Amino acid sequence: MSAQPEPALLLSEEEEALRAAVRDLLTDHCDPAGVLTRSESADPHDVPLWKSLAHAMGLAGLLIPEALGGQGATHREVAVVLEELGRAVAPVPYLTSAVVATEALLACGAEDLLAELAAATTVAVLAVGLHVAPGGAVPGVRRENGALHGELTGVADATVADVLLVPADDGGLYAVRAADATVTRQTSLDLTRPVARVSLDGAPGRRLGDTEPAVRRALRAGAGLLASEQLGLADWLLTETVRYLAERKQFNRPVGGFQALKHRLARLWLEVAGLRAAARNAADALATGADTDVAVAVAQAHAARVAVHAAEEALQLHGGIGMTWEHPVHLYLKRAKADSIAYGTAGAHREALAELVDLRAP
Incomplete structure (x- = not known):
C-alpha cells in the first residue's frame, strides 16, 4: 500500500498572493473603529465589504465549480481568506454562506442556487444552530401539506440571508426564501456574527436533497x-x-x-x-x-x-x-x-x- 502524501502546511505563491490581496482590502475597508461602530448598530453586517469580497474579488464562489460561475478552488484558498477575515473580525457572512451553505448545496447538487452564490447575488445560510457539531442531532421543522412550520434558533447570519436551507422532519433539506420566513435577531455574545430565530408559518420550500x-x-x-x-x-x-x-x-x-x-x-x-x-x-x-x-x-x-x-x-x-x-x-x-x-x-x-x-x- 502506497503511503499518503504529507499535508502541505506552507502556503503556495498563489495562496500568499491571495492572502495579500484580502489583507489589503480589509486594511482599507475593515478598520477596528469601523467594526466597533457597526457592532453598535441594528445590523452589524458590512454589506459594502461583503460585495467587495464576494463580487469584486469573486471569493464567494471559491468552492463552486467554474462551470457554475465559481472559481473551482479548494478549501486551502478558503482557509487563507478565513484567516484574514479572522484577523479583522470582519462582520461578513463568509463562513456561513461561502462555506457552510455552499457545501450543503454542493452535496445536494443545487446548481441554480450555487450559480446565484457564485455571482454574489444571493446569500444563503444553513438554518441549523451555530452550536451543532458535525454528526450532531439536527433539529428540523414540521412539514405539512407541502409547507413548512416551526422554529429554529441560534442561526448565524440569518438576518442577512436571502435563502435559508431548512431541515425538515421528513429528512429533507428545503430552500426557503428569507422573505417567506420571520427572522428575529437574538442576543449574541459575538457582536460581529449575530444569531437569529427563524420562524416558519406555512412557508413554501423546495426540496434540495436529504438532510443528513x-x-x-x-x-x-x-x-x-x-x-x-x-x-x-x-x-x-x-x-x-x-x-x-x-x-x-x-x-x-x-x-x-x-x-x-x-x-x-x-x-x-x-x-x-x-x-x-x-x-x-x-x-x-x-x-x-x-x-x-x-x-x-x-x-x-x-x-x-x-x-x-x-x-x-x-x-x-x-x-x-x-x-x-x-x-x-x-x-x-x-x-x-x-x-x-x-x-x-x-x-x-x-x-x-x-x-x-x-x-x-x-
Whole structure:
C-alpha cells in the first residue's frame, strides 16, 4: 500500500498572493473603529465589504465549480481568506454562506442556487444552530401539506440571508426564501456574527436533497475551516500584544522587556504555531479528502483553547486600555468565545476523535 502524501502546511505563491490581496482590502475597508461602530448598530453586517469580497474579488464562489460561475478552488484558498477575515473580525457572512451553505448545496447538487452564490447575488445560510457539531442531532421543522412550520434558533447570519436551507422532519433539506420566513435577531455574545430565530408559518420550500449527508458535509467543512478563522484571531492578538508591549514603558523601559511577560508571550507564540499547523492540516485534508474527519477533529479540539487564551492574554497585557470599549480586543475575545462552541465544542470534537482512532475513555 502506497503511503499518503504529507499535508502541505506552507502556503503556495498563489495562496500568499491571495492572502495579500484580502489583507489589503480589509486594511482599507475593515478598520477596528469601523467594526466597533457597526457592532453598535441594528445590523452589524458590512454589506459594502461583503460585495467587495464576494463580487469584486469573486471569493464567494471559491468552492463552486467554474462551470457554475465559481472559481473551482479548494478549501486551502478558503482557509487563507478565513484567516484574514479572522484577523479583522470582519462582520461578513463568509463562513456561513461561502462555506457552510455552499457545501450543503454542493452535496445536494443545487446548481441554480450555487450559480446565484457564485455571482454574489444571493446569500444563503444553513438554518441549523451555530452550536451543532458535525454528526450532531439536527433539529428540523414540521412539514405539512407541502409547507413548512416551526422554529429554529441560534442561526448565524440569518438576518442577512436571502435563502435559508431548512431541515425538515421528513429528512429533507428545503430552500426557503428569507422573505417567506420571520427572522428575529437574538442576543449574541459575538457582536460581529449575530444569531437569529427563524420562524416558519406555512412557508413554501423546495426540496434540495436529504438532510443528513448535506448537513454533515456542511458542518464538517465549517468546523475544519473555522480553525483558520480562529488562527487569524489568535495571530492578530499575539502580534498586537507584542507591538503594544514594545511601545508601552514602565520604569523607563519597554514593558515587553520584563522576563515574566516574555515567558507568557513565548508560550502564546508556541500555541499559535501549533494552531497554525492544525488549521492548515484541516484545510489540506478537506481539499484532498485524506483523513478529513480526524484532521477536523484535531483542529477543533485545539483551536478554541488557543484563540480564547490569546484573547485573554491580550486583554490582560494591554492593561487598562484593553478593558475599554474603545479598544477592539473585546471584539476578538467575544468572537473567540463564540467560536469555541461553534460547530461543536472542543470536548465534542475530542469525543469524536476518540471514536475515530479507537481510543475511547474506559
